[in-house]
Amino acid sequence: MSEPTPNGSPFDVAVIGAGPAGIAAALALHHVGARVALVGPPPTRTMQARPETRSAALLTSSVDFLKRLGVWEQLMPAAAPLTAVRIVDASRSLLRSPDIAFESQELGLEAFGFNIANAALNLALYDRARAVLAHLSPATIASIQLDADLATLTLDTGEELSCRLVAGADGRQSKCRQAAGIETREIHYEQSAIASSFRHSRPHQGVSTELHREGGSVTSVPTPDPNMSSLVWVTGTSDADALIAFDDDSFAARLQECFDDTLGVVSDIGPRASFPIVGLTAKQLAAKRTALVGEAAHAMAPIGAQGLNLSLRDGAALADAVAAALRNGRDPGGPYVLAQYARVRQLDVLSRTVGVDLLGRSLLTKLLPVQLARSAVLAGLGSIAPLKRMVMQAGLAPPADLPRLMRPIESTPA
Numbered sequence: 001m002s003e004p005t006p007n008g009s010p011f012d013v014a015v016i017g018a019g020p021a022g023i024a025a026a027l028a029l030h031h032v033g034a035r036v037a038l039v040g041p042p043p044t045r046t047m048q049a050r051p052e053t054r055s056a057a058l059l060t061s062s063v064d065f066l067k068r069l070g071v072w073e074q075l076m077p078a079a080a081p082l083t084a085v086r087i088v089d090a091s092r093s094l095l096r097s098p099d100i101a102f103e104s105q106e107l108g109l110e111a112f113g114f115n116i117a118n119a120a121l122n123l124a125l126y127d128r129a130r131a132v133l134a135h136l137s138p139a140t141i142a143s144i145q146l147d148a149d150l151a152t153l154t155l156d157t158g159e160e161l162s163c164r165l166v167a168g169a170d171g172r173q174s175k176c177r178q179a180a181g182i183e184t185r186e187i188h189y190e191q192s193a194i195a196s197s198f199r200h201s202r203p204h205q206g207v208s209t210e211l212h213r214e215g216g217s218v219t220s221v222p223t224p225d226p227n228m229s230s231l232v233w234v235t236g237t238s239d240a241d242a243l244i245a246f247d248d249d250s251f252a253a254r255l256q257e258c259f260d261d262t263l264g265v266v267s268d269i270g271p272r273a274s275f276p277i278v279g280l281t282a283k284q285l286a287a288k289r290t291a292l293v294g295e296a297a298h299a300m301a302p303i304g305a306q307g308l309n310l311s312l313r314d315g316a317a318l319a320d321a322v323a324a325a326l327r328n329g330r331d332p333g334g335p336y337v338l339a340q341y342a343r344v345r346q347l348d349v350l351s352r353t354v355g356v357d358l359l360g361r362s363l364l365t366k367l368l369p370v371q372l373a374r375s376a377v378l379a380g381l382g383s384i385a386p387l388k389r390m391v392m393q394a395g396l397a398p399p400a401d402l403p404r405l406m407r408p409i410e411s412t413p414a
Helices: 020-031 060-068 072-078 118-132 175-179 237-245 248-259 307-327 335-364 368-383 385-396
Strands: 011-016 036-039 055-059 079-082 084-089 100-103 113-117 135-137 141-146 151-155 160-168 184-200 207-213 216-222 228-236 273-282 290-292
Touching (some): 011 307, 020 118, 055 060, 055 118, 055 307, 060 072, 060 113, 060 307, 072 113, 072 118, 079 216, 113 118, 141 175, 160 307, 175 290, 184 216, 184 237, 184 248, 207 248, 216 248, 228 237, 237 273, 273 335, 290 335, 307 335
Parallel strands (some): 084 207
Antiparallel strands (some): 055 113, 079 113, 084 100, 141 151, 151 160, 184 228, 184 273, 207 216, 216 228
């Protein structure tokens, strides 16, 4: 579905970037009554030379969000429940931490969330966007002009779009962020993440296992097949390059060494791809008719299922701010709305990015005081039940109220 706004008037919002964060933001904005254009190449439906290997662990609030956006039913066959997270200190440190398991039943939940392949998630979101949005363009942005009253986008096809708010969801090299003059802070860890999948002879039983090792972590995440898991292996860049170059049997042997007998016999390694790990935080979340969403605003190591969930909260929070503006006759791209969005998102983004950075650094350091502190914290979590529940709750929800579209379905009308 692609048609202009009435009488050629500008869109309320143009969302730039058709990854999961961008599409979800566009759907959320449409849901609250905004006239939305979505710009960006759609997800591919055919095999590529470099197939998508990543998956997303979506927490319960993100699942509620997808239900409201009308995509969850399509995703259910591809979703695997996450009933527990097991953390194992697999380092050779003298101060090894005790193993600890966080179980969803401790919070009265059937699951913390669901693991879904990125490819399935992207296709379901885009199919929904194609069905309901007023304008979809598969083009890329050539230039952005931000004026006092309007933003004008020129696409690489020559098409021009005008809008009152630009939602920049165009990734770490964001043109939207650059056009708005927003600077970033970056951290280069000299690490890469290998994403793949593998079979194992013992069923995963809905448990995600994180092995914390020197230099990074190795994490298995359940898939709908009880004897297959997604894999995220974080390690030094040179080690990642070597692992990618291994044949499947050699890679499986290394993975077997990591997991030992936890999942039984490891086999059938899926396609592998590696991605550099860079921490990025925008110094402002909004400026000059532009609100940043997803990795245009923040990027972090794949630890603790925080990245995409944080990005989805961006889109839901932006929908809240735009909905309030439209109700009250405000300009959705004006300074008041941008300031409101930035204020609401600031603490959540800061707490998650700093927390993930500290945890990642604790796996890299050889300083005994840091290792001792980390071991003491995990020991405390394992022995003090109220503290453990508090930490689990904090991992599931932001430090402030959830955006309206992410609140539990039973307590808030869709």
